[in-house]
Amino acid sequence: xxxxxxxxxxxxxxxxxxxxxxxxxxxxxxxxxxxxxxxxxxxxxxxxxxxxxxxxxxxxxxxxxxxxxxxxxxxxxxxxxxxxxxxxxxxxxxxxxxxxxxxxxxxxxxxxxxxxxxxxxxxxxxxxxxxxxxxxxxxxxxxxxxxxxxxxxxxxxxxxxxxxxxxxxxxxxxxxxxxxxxxxxxxxxxxxxxxxxxxxxxxxxxxxxxxxxxxxxxxxxxxxxxxxxxxxxxxxxxxxxxxxxxxxxxxxxxxxxxxxxxxxxxxxxxxxxxxxxxxxxxxxxxxxxxxxxxxxxxxxxxxxxxxxxxxxxxxxxxxxxxxxxxxxxxxxxxxxxxxxxxxx
Amino acid sequence: xxxxxxxxxxxxxxxxxxxxxxxxxxxxxxxxxxxxxxxxxxxxxxxxxxxxxxxxxxxxxxxxxxxxxxxxxxxxxxxxxxxxxxxxxxxxxxxxxxxxxxxxxxxxxxxxxxxxxxxxxxxxxxxxxxxxxxxxxxxxxxx
Amino acid sequence: xxxxxxxxxxxxxxxxxxxxxxxxxxxxxxxxxxxxxxxxxxxxxxxxxxxxxxxxxxxxxxxxxxxxxxxxxxxxxxxxxxxxxxxxxxxxxxxxxxxxxxxxxxxxxxxxxxxxxxxxxxxxxxxxxxxxxxxxxxxxxxxxxxxxxxxxxxxxxxxxxxxxxxxxxxxxxxxxxxxxxxxxxxxxxxxxxxxxxxxxxxxxxxxxxxxxxxxxxxxxxxxxxxxxxxxxxxxxxxxxxxxxxxxxxxxxxxxxxxxxxxxxxxxxxxxxxxxxxxxxxxxxxxxxxxxxxxxxxxxxxxxxxxxxxxxxxxxxxxxxxxxxxxx
Numbered sequence: 001x002x003x004x005x006x007x008x009x010x011x012x013x014x015x016x017x018x019x020x021x022x023x024x025x026x027x028x029x030x031x032x033x034x035x036x037x038x039x040x041x042x043x044x045x046x047x048x049x050x051x052x053x054x055x056x057x058x059x060x061x062x063x064x065x066x067x068x069x070x071x072x073x074x075x076x077x078x079x080x081x082x083x084x085x086x087x088x089x090x091x092x093x094x095x096x097x098x099x100x101x102x103x104x105x106x107x108x109x110x111x112x113x114x115x116x117x118x119x120x121x122x123x124x125x126x127x128x129x130x131x132x133x134x135x136x137x138x139x140x141x142x143x144x145x146x147x148x149x150x151x152x153x154x155x156x157x158x159x160x161x162x163x164x165x166x167x168x169x170x171x172x173x174x175x176x177x178x179x180x181x182x183x184x185x186x187x188x189x190x191x192x193x194x195x196x197x198x199x200x201x202x203x204x205x206x207x208x209x210x211x212x213x214x215x216x217x218x219x220x221x222x223x224x225x226x227x228x229x230x231x232x233x234x235x236x237x238x239x240x241x242x243x244x245x246x247x248x249x250x251x252x253x254x255x256x257x258x259x260x261x262x263x264x265x266x267x268x269x270x271x272x273x274x275x276x277x278x279x280x281x282x283x284x285x286x287x288x289x290x291x292x293x294x295x296x297x298x299x300x301x302x303x304x305x306x307x308x309x310x311x312x313x314x315x316x317x318x319x320x321x322x323x324x325x326x327x328x329x330x331x332x333x334x335x336x337x338x339x340x341x342x343x344x
Numbered sequence: 345x346x347x348x349x350x351x352x353x354x355x356x357x358x359x360x361x362x363x364x365x366x367x368x369x370x371x372x373x374x375x376x377x378x379x380x381x382x383x384x385x386x387x388x389x390x391x392x393x394x395x396x397x398x399x400x401x402x403x404x405x406x407x408x409x410x411x412x413x414x415x416x417x418x419x420x421x422x423x424x425x426x427x428x429x430x431x432x433x434x435x436x437x438x439x440x441x442x443x444x445x446x447x448x449x450x451x452x453x454x455x456x457x458x459x460x461x462x463x464x465x466x467x468x469x470x471x472x473x474x475x476x477x478x479x480x481x482x483x484x485x486x487x
Numbered sequence: 488x489x490x491x492x493x494x495x496x497x498x499x500x501x502x503x504x505x506x507x508x509x510x511x512x513x514x515x516x517x518x519x520x521x522x523x524x525x526x527x528x529x530x531x532x533x534x535x536x537x538x539x540x541x542x543x544x545x546x547x548x549x550x551x552x553x554x555x556x557x558x559x560x561x562x563x564x565x566x567x568x569x570x571x572x573x574x575x576x577x578x579x580x581x582x583x584x585x586x587x588x589x590x591x592x593x594x595x596x597x598x599x600x601x602x603x604x605x606x607x608x609x610x611x612x613x614x615x616x617x618x619x620x621x622x623x624x625x626x627x628x629x630x631x632x633x634x635x636x637x638x639x640x641x642x643x644x645x646x647x648x649x650x651x652x653x654x655x656x657x658x659x660x661x662x663x664x665x666x667x668x669x670x671x672x673x674x675x676x677x678x679x680x681x682x683x684x685x686x687x688x689x690x691x692x693x694x695x696x697x698x699x700x701x702x703x704x705x706x707x708x709x710x711x712x713x714x715x716x717x718x719x720x721x722x723x724x725x726x727x728x729x730x731x732x733x734x735x736x737x738x739x740x741x742x743x744x745x746x747x748x749x750x751x752x753x754x755x756x757x758x759x760x761x762x763x764x765x766x767x768x769x770x771x772x773x774x775x776x777x778x779x780x781x782x783x784x785x786x787x788x789x790x791x792x793x794x795x796x797x798x799x800x801x802x803x804x805x806x807x808x809x810x811x812x813x814x
Contacts, residue, residue: 029703032768052768053705062705063735068485135518135619204619230509230526231549235709237767251734255402258485264735265705272725285554321709321765322544323516323523393750394723394731397743414806424804427813431786432753432779434812436746439686439778441694450814463814479694480742484735 002173004165004181005188008046008158014179016041021088021124021175024058026051035089044090046158049134050313054243055096056103058089059119063264066115066250071257079260080114087123088175095139095311097125097151099243105305106246124171127152129192130199136314138205138327144311146199147192157192164188207327209298209308215337216299220291224336228329229290231322232269238316238324239267239293244309247273268292294329351405351471353380353464356391360418361453362410368457376461377468380408387411388449389422393433396447401482406446406471410463413451423451442479445470488626489538489600489668494572497667499533501570501596508567511549512598513542518619520608524549538572538667540606540624540631543649545759546571547580551589551718569595572667574602576651578660579757579792580715585662586797587755589718599660601671604644604652606631608764614642650773651760661793679781685774697742703768704741706734710762710772711748716755723747745775753779754800757792 006014015023015038025044027036034053038044067078104120107113130137130146139145149155153172157164164184167173219225239245249266252259266273269290274283283289301309310326317325357363363384369376385391388411396407409430411423430449438444448470450463502510514525514535522541526549527533550569558564573581581597584590606624615635623634631647633640645653655675660666688696708724711717724732724744732747733740749772756776763773783789786809789800 029699030769032703063737065484135617226526230553231524233548233552233709233712233765235712235765236705236707237709237765240705240707241767249734253484253733253735255482255485260485262484262735267707270708270725272727284556286552317518319767321713321761323518323521325517328517394747397746398731401739401743414810421804424806424808425801427808427810428787428801428804431809431812432782433750435782436750436753436775436779438690439693439775440697440742440746441690441692443690444812448814449812466814479698480739482733482739484733484737484739 001167003184004176005162005184006181012042015044017179021086023088025090056243066261068260090126091128094148095313096243098144099311101151102244103246124153124175127155129157133203136317139312141206142312147196159191164192213299213302225287225291228324229287232286236267237319241315353406354399354404355380355382355408356385358388358411359386361412364454365452365456365460369460372457374461376464379468387422388426405477408448408467410450410452443474445474494667495533499530502530510570511546512536512572520611520622543605545577545761547577548715572598575657575659576759583792585795597663599663599666601659604648606647607649610647682781700770701741702738706736709765713761713765749775754783
């Protein structure tokens with residue numbers, strides 16, 4: 001596809017030139033970054049690493065109304081997302097975009113989810129390649145990388161004074177033209193390639209995922225999980241901030257005679273998640289819950305969809321308050337497995 | 345809105361003193377403001393501060409908790425616990441930026457029908473001064 | 488200064504006892520400026536234990552986090568003790584848990600660790616940046632010496648100490664069976680200047696501040712779960728019938744959650760600062776707790792977590808309690 005560029009100090013003009021799109025970009029509240037709809041194009045900046053809350057919330061919001069209803073009436077008022085306006089996600093990191101391609105498999109399987117799909121279809125993703133990966137990034141171990149193009153429509157490289165834009169799909173090309181970008185020269189392409197190589201060298205952490213999906217089930221009852229689960233708080237940080245975690249709860253919220261059915265993020269780390277009406281809980285302790293989180297990502301999901309449900313963004317490691325490190329767990333699982341194999 | 349703002353007040357009255365006091369106000373034909381909705385509880389000590397937060401969420405502009413005078417509690421000490429609790433809750437709400445005039449407490453005995461009227465008048469006046477409670481009211485349903 | 492060999496030796500002795508089930512302390516984290524809480528079950532693991540300014544976590548939180556499953560018929564419940572390493576602030580959590588009868592004094596073995604302050608990860612990250620290797624931190628006079636990726640860096644102690652340590656009045660454990668080092672001198676004082684500063688704001692300003700903060704909340708409940716005083720088996724915010732707080736995240740429900748949390752901790756918060764440390768979206772949660780702590784002290788001359796014999800604040804009363812707000 002095409003190669004474009006624009007001067008970085010023209011960022012506001014470039015974003016502002018798009019009239020037919022709702023633009024979403026990272027915005028800060030204090031030190032916390034998350035994707036928000038851009039109201040003022042001059043507030044858009046490339047000066048960030050990873051957002052605290054992943055942009056999964058653009059396709060799968062924290063809380064969303066599915067439909068509204070009124071007691072005593074038979075008709076309901078569905079709240080299907082409005083697709084009349086195209087959405088542009090500006091500055092999404094390659095790992096977060098790759099996460100969409102993973103979650104998509106689930107949301108389009110079996111019973112397609114109209115809410116997720118409509119948002120995904122109407123969105124154009126303009127990625128921003130990483131020049132300074134965060135210390136706990138390990139995307140390269142999972143088929144991603146600082147310049148990975150998976151799921152993106154265009155990828156931007158911040159080269160200091162200019163921004164090189166490489167369009168990947170027709171949709172990306174259309175948007176780049178609507179922005180009025182000029183064509184890029186070989187110099188920018190080379191600089192972008194050099195930047196990607198440099199960024200690759202800065203990724204310090206990694207895991208060899210070979211064999212993990214097949215071997216994890218054999219460790220189902222292994223005591224090594226307790227090393228981690230004993231200090232787990234059972235909070236929702238790792239799953240809520242995970243770009244590929246996709247579980248939700250559905251609740252009816254009533255106010256006198258009006259109500260809505262809403263869905264909101266849920267997490268397998270809460271004991272309530274698996275609590276049966278009878279009072280029985282199949283995952284009564286933190287051991288089962290920790291095991292489920294890791295096994296779902298690295299074993300159950302790949303079994304069904306042939307892809308590990310992890311993109312290596314490092315959020316669960318960065319934000320876990322008790323240092324439960326997914327790479328450490330996987331490393332220890334390999335050791336435990338090797339030990340088992342030896343004694344067997 | 346051209347009409348004058350009329351606050352919604354939720355009152356938790358204890359069964360033994362304040363509810364009887366309200367009853368007396370009614371039977372003696374004392375006119376008190378109609379902004380108040382009464383919930384009868386067995387004791388002011390029964391009122392969980394959670395009720396108060398929930399009331400403010402669901403559209404109350406002010407809350408009144410009323411019990412027996414100290415020492416007169418039917419259960420001997422329920423109102424002493426309530427006094428501590430709501431003292432702290434008021435302070436907390438104030439810290440979050442909610443007008444403390446929305447949280448009121450009073451001691452009204454079964455014979456104080458006239459005092460009950462005064463309490464209601466004052467509660468309503470304070471809530472009027474504070475204006476509509478729009479800070480953390482539930483708005484999930486905007487039809 | 489705490490000698491880690493003595494600490495490990497004492498821990499080993501305790502873990503070797505037949506009547507001890509587990510020991511909770513700290514071990515080296517896998518990256519960055521914080522240690523990891525360690526739950527050890529065997530004396531051979533005692534060498535994993537550390538104590539240095541990276542040990543911010545409150546091990547007392549993990550005593551009550553352990554799930555108690557129903558004991559199968561015909562089996563006896565495991566009544567062995569839990570051993571716990573505590574800094575001064577952490578020991579207040581143990582005191583308060585004992586006051587509330589969360590467990591009995593016989594059920595725990597407390598190893599006290601006199602502490603000279605721990606480093607705030609956020610402050611250190613701002614000063615020295617992130618790293619994917621575990622950082623070693625030592626205290627030298629009024630400086631902290633860091634070893635980050637093999638490089639030695641220094642920073643002033645006053646600027647890097649966690650907020651709770653700046654105003655720490657209890658560096659030495661208040662309850663213990665054994666101390667692993669000599670007691671240290673108290674350096675801090677607490678005048679609640681931060682609360683006074685906050686209260687200068689007008690009510691609309693206060694609400695504007697909290698509205699922004701609460702709207703960030705993703706309701707992961709890490710602040711609740713990490714809190715050593717939040718150990719209820721069933722929490723009102725996750726209860727479904729009746730449902731007091733809805734699960735949807737918006738300003739209304741988030742505010743209701745935070746008010747309830749702060750309220751339930753009034754007269755119980757022992758100011759270990761864990762809630763604010765764990766928050767993934769940086770909500771200044773202790774600001775609410777500090778306000779309650781100060782008011783409880785002023786109104787009822789009560790301080791939680793200092794006296795094992797005390798009665799919990801809200802399950803007692805004084806007929807002379809202030810009541811100027813009551814009509």
